[in-house]
Amino acid sequence: MSNLKNEAEETAKLIAFLSDHHETIVEEWFGSALLSPADPFYKEIEHNGRHTLLALTAYLHSNELEMTDRLTRKIAQERIEAEANIGDFVFNINKGRKIVTELVFCSLLSEHEKGKGIMKINDFFDQLLYMAVKEFSRLKDEIIKSKNQFIQEMHHDRLTMLGQIAASFAHEFRNPLTSIKGFIYLLQKEQPFPEKSSHYFEIIQNEMESLEDKVTQFLYLSKMKNLEDRVRPFHLSQIVHEMVDFMYPRFSESNIVHSIVITPGIWVEGDPSQIKQVLLNILNNAVEELCHIQGERRINVHLTKDEAQCEVKIVNNGEQIPAYMLENIFEPFVTTKSLGTGLGLSVCKQIVEKHSGQIIVDSNNKETAFLIKLPYMAK
Incomplete structure (x- = not known):
């Protein structure tokens, strides 16, 4: 006390x-x-x-x-x-x-x-x-x-408005493009042309197809279509093989060594043409990136599966994607290319997510890897 x-x-x-x-x-x-x-x-x-x-x-x-x-x-x-x-x-x-x-x-x-x-x-x-x-x-x-919430909401509103504008412009461009392509085809069929003129027609045709591809990307970005009637089971192993074979001339031309390891018999459900678009976009990006480096150029493609999902991994040994860009790489208009539109990877992400999948990127000073995960369908 x-x-x-x-x-x-x-x-x-x-x-x-x-x-x-x-x-x-x-x-x-x-x-x-x-x-x-x-x-x-x-x-x-x-x-x-x-x-x-x-x-x-x-x-x-x-x-x-x-x-x-x-x-x-x-x-x-x-x-x-x-x-x-x-x-x-x-x-x-x-x-x-x-x-x-x-x-x-x-x-x-x-x-x-x-x-x-x-x-x-x-x-x-x-x-x-x-x-x-x-x-x-x-x-x-x-x-x-x-503040972050306000910025995100404002960004979302701007993207929505931009998507509506893109869809409107894309439709306006697509209709005359279709007509022009049709008339070019009719002109080519009408009579024989000198060899030089045929070459011009070929250039016009290629440029028209390039424009159509860009218009399609804008449409995917602005209002991604449902997978409608084209949804079906398809052989992913075969499609991955096809896309690598399709890219072989570019690999050879750019002195790129490539390897492919594919687990056979992998099936998924969806639109094969859209999955092809994703694979081609990533492979093309890898080729373009490797063209800027000296020394050995490598692209490795792996397709594996477990009981629930399959994974396509596309790896290149190009320059590292900067960290500040990596976290936004799938956002519209974000690109590492000086003349790129920044739409390709955004479209890829939307396509993969429409197929109930996931796309991930990892980049370090040795390699950059894109990993596409899709639900596996047992046959």
Whole structure:
């Protein structure tokens, strides 16, 4: 009982000492703090200092932190609204700690009373800092989250509008393209032309097909069609083989060594023409990327399966995709090519997801790998 009585008396003496020097502490604290007269809460700061000392008294008396909790919420909100630097805020709190502890150290209290008192004061300021910074961080996180949500919604709205515009333009382009292609075909059939003219017709035909491909990409991007009547089981192993064989002339022309490892008998359900488009897009991208490097150029294609899904992995040893671009590589209009449209991989992602699949990319300083996962269909 005597120990408790002694502790209560020591605490009472410390509280009385701080109470007697209340105004001195506030005046010195306010005078040495990092403050700007332009701060919208400039007049509140001295008020907060007084309440901090009251909260310290409550803590010394009964370890009570309810007043401290209310105070830190108020201060954190004010510092957020003032757009204050958290470093200045922490400095000012520690400045108050220093003023109080030095005053106690120089007091007429006994050495024992000073030691215990300073330890308790430091405990309080530690709690004050922790609670204030925690609340400050929580409010900052809410602001960032709100801003990110706004940016995402605005981005989504813009993409939706862009998709509608793209669909409108694509349809407007597709109709005359179809007519022009038809008339070119009729002209070619009508009479023999000189060899030079035939060459011109071939160039026109190729350019028309290239335009049609771009229009199709815009249509996929703007309003991805359902897989309608073309959904059927198809032999993925065979299609992967076909696409690699189709690309062989480009591999050879670009001095690319390729390997292919395919598990036979893998079937999936969907639109084979769309899956071909995905494979060709990724293989073409790999070839174009490898054309920029010196030394050995490699493309490896693997097709494997387990009980639930199959995986097509296309790997090239081209330059690493930068990290900032990697996380957005499937977004529309994001491209590593100087003259690219940034639509190809976005279309690939939509096609794969329409087939209940997933497409993933990983890139390091040794290789870049695209992994396509599709549900496996047992035959």
